[in-house]
């Protein structure tokens with residue numbers, strides 16, 4: 001049960017944030033990369049002892065150019081689509097070796113990191129399998145909404161309208177023509193104990209969720225908004241600005257799903273989505289009509305999320321009402 | 326550069342191309358990537374909130390005993406996030422000398 | 424003491440894996456491999472084997488999970504066939520290059536299409552260059568013994584490479600054979616627990632699977648190549664040790680009736696036993712024919728092979744995989760390459776047969792030997808011949 005796993009969990013405060021950096025300076029991420037920042041915050045929150053598993057992608061490339069590694073913890077990368085499967089093996093191996101008394105009995109956190117391509121597309125099967133089997137590890141999707149490592153191609157996590165090299169804004173099609181796949185919902189459908197979304201702008205929220213995810217026994221899934229100044233064409237200083245705006249506009253609401261119970265971070269006076277879209281040149285071509293369509297969709301999705309919360313977690317809703325009154 | 330360091334006789338390459346020294350990317354000074362502009366903190370304005378530290382993608386800030394943060398030019402890539410996010414506008418991006 | 428039991432060969436492999444006290448088994452069903460992992464799963468479920476059984480959702484994940492487990496220092500086993508092996512292909516190379524000593528049974532089956540569950544060697548031959556040690560069993564006892572030996576070979580600190588133990592689908596995997604089974608206490612001194620040289624350990628963090636620029640890529644591959652070539656020595660040591668302990672002797676290539684043989688047939692896998700009958704039949708008629716079968720396919724034992732066929736005027740190679748548009752099947756190609764540039768070299772006639780489970784009978788081998796001798800006399804210039812194709 002989650003409650004048991006979390007009984008000693010204390011939320012981080014700005015003053016109690018861990019100093020330790022399992023992931024260190026000298027990595028080769030672009031100037032102002034929001035993905036590596038998200039990774040850093042997760043790694044800090046979970047802390048050591050940890051074994052990290054990476055999928056192929058930006059974070060793997062920028063962290064491990066032989067003979068240098070930005071990982072201060074044991075780390076393994078095998079391929080693109082199999083981070084969840086490799087983590088399954090790591091976790092199963094550790095467990096049995098402890099059982100057999102061949103390695104010390106110590107709680108080692110296993111954490112898999114992958115991009116949105118490695119999660120929502122090519123790695124979805126391995127992820128689904130690992131979650132369904134109930135392995136005890138945290139899977140972190142660092143969602144920068146495209147295949148960045150190969151030069152900004154669309155994925156199923158690219159938002160509607162965004163321009164990528166394979167969803168260009170041409171004369172006929174205006175960027176990505178499909179809607180972002182809802183990965184957290186897919187993970188929730190696996191009935192795993194913990195699913196959460198997070199954004200590095202809300203670093204305490206993110207780090208508390210990461211910590212919880214690591215304490216909970218069984219599979220946990222974190223979906224983290226990870227800005228990419230290079231692929232999204234925004235200023236190098238804007239990673240946090242966009243990571244905040246995406247939440248303030250309800251485009252990327254923050255919520256957690258604990259044993260099926262939704263808790264949504266409320267934002268009942270959202271900023272208009274256009275505020276977000278104007279920060280990035282990948283959206284530069286978008287028409288007012290498109291923005292209107294998106295606004296409606298965002299409003300609808302947010303309402304649905306609140307409905308899910310109402311259905312699954314009436315206690316929270318009641319509590320909030322009381323506070324409001 | 327890692328490229329030069331990667332040039333070793335095959336017998337010296339650790340098994341399977343494994344890297345044996347944890348966190349040795351620290352040897353790679355990404356500070357060179359700055360385009361002659363760097364953050365400078367005005368301690369008068371700083372309230373020691375730590376936002377610059379937790380928002381830096383390159384871990385260029387470290388805690389000091391007195392609660393302020395040291396900036397490390399070896400790693401700072403000059404993105405400007407810290408200056409942008411400092412709640413007290415204590416950080417400004419200033420031109421660097423040659 | 425070891426006892427002889429009549430048993431399905433697949434099941435005997437599970438018995439061997441159990442005796443190896445494997446730590447992690449990742450498994451995905453595919454005919455004709457499935458009996459092996461089913462049986463292992465029963466062992467685990469009954470508490471007869473203390474292992475983590477990971478019922479993955481694909482072979483790609485089976486191999487990936489095996490690598491993850493091996494990287495933390497677990498003795499790791501998986502098994503597959505055909506399409507499953509093809510799905511693992513990407514990760515096969517990584518297993519070798521990352522030096523993770525996974526052991527796998529490959530129950531050989533044709534690659535689609537047409538989809539076909541029967542035997543040939545096209546599955547493993549597509550993995551020829553993956554860097555795995557690859558051995559072939561000709562009967563159930565060998566399949567059992569080679570499986571046990573595989574762990575010892577793979578995990579030797581001088582080797583640290585994955586091993587594929589090949590056995591023919593159905594015609595070997597599903598037959599019941601008398602097999603001498605060991606007791607645990609007989610195996611333990613031969614196969615102590617795995618002692619990894621490098622593993623993912625928070626006490627001593629390493630980064631595995633780092634990005635390799637052109638400056639280092641070749642050096643890593645060179646290591647794999649050296650380890651693979653060098654593994655032949657370890658294989659020989661392990662076989663010697665095994666022979667001394669248990670009395671069964673293994674060699675990289677085996678000769679049968681090659682003394683004075685003018686024509687030598689080359690085979691791999693369980694068809695060898697049928698081929699031997701063909702040799703016997705022809706010998707009885709006074710024909711100077713013999714047989715060499717290759718047990719160690721990677722690393723290829725060039726010296727032993729050349730020694731084994733020495734003196735033959737004609738070599739007939741029987742391949743069970745096709746390389747369309749090439750010079751022949753993989754074994755033929757290897758044989759021809761091994762002989763290239765040698766001053767005295769036999770005429771090589773290459774035949775591809777038995778694809779997708781087509782029966783290989785004594786008559787087939789006699790046909791192959793007859794043809795080989797005929798072509799040799801005429802010094803017929805040809806690449807290879809596909810046996811058994813219906814023209815009408």
Ligand SMILES: Cc1ncc(C[n+]2csc(CCOP(=O)(O)OP(=O)(O)O)c2C)c(N)n1
Nearest residue numbers: 056057058080115116117118146147148149
């Ligand atoms: C099987 C396979 N297909 C394609 C690739 C090429 N590839 C490597 S990384 C990558 C994109 C990664 O995208 P994502 O997972 O979103 O991570 P990001 O780089 O954006 O962080 C691709 C397509 C590969 N390495 N392996």
Ligand code: SF4
Nearest residue numbers: 029030033058228230
């Ligand atoms: S391309 Fe984007 S995600 Fe990749 S390192 Fe650069 S900024 Fe980060």
Ligand code: SF4
Nearest residue numbers: 371372374375377411
């Ligand atoms: S963000 Fe600004 S106020 Fe906060 S610690 Fe840094 S410099 Fe000081």
Ligand code: SF4
Nearest residue numbers: 381401402404405407
């Ligand atoms: S400019 Fe960017 S890299 Fe430099 S210290 Fe500020 S946040 Fe870190």
Ligand SMILES: [Mg+2]
Nearest residue numbers: 115116146148
């Ligand atoms: Mg991406």
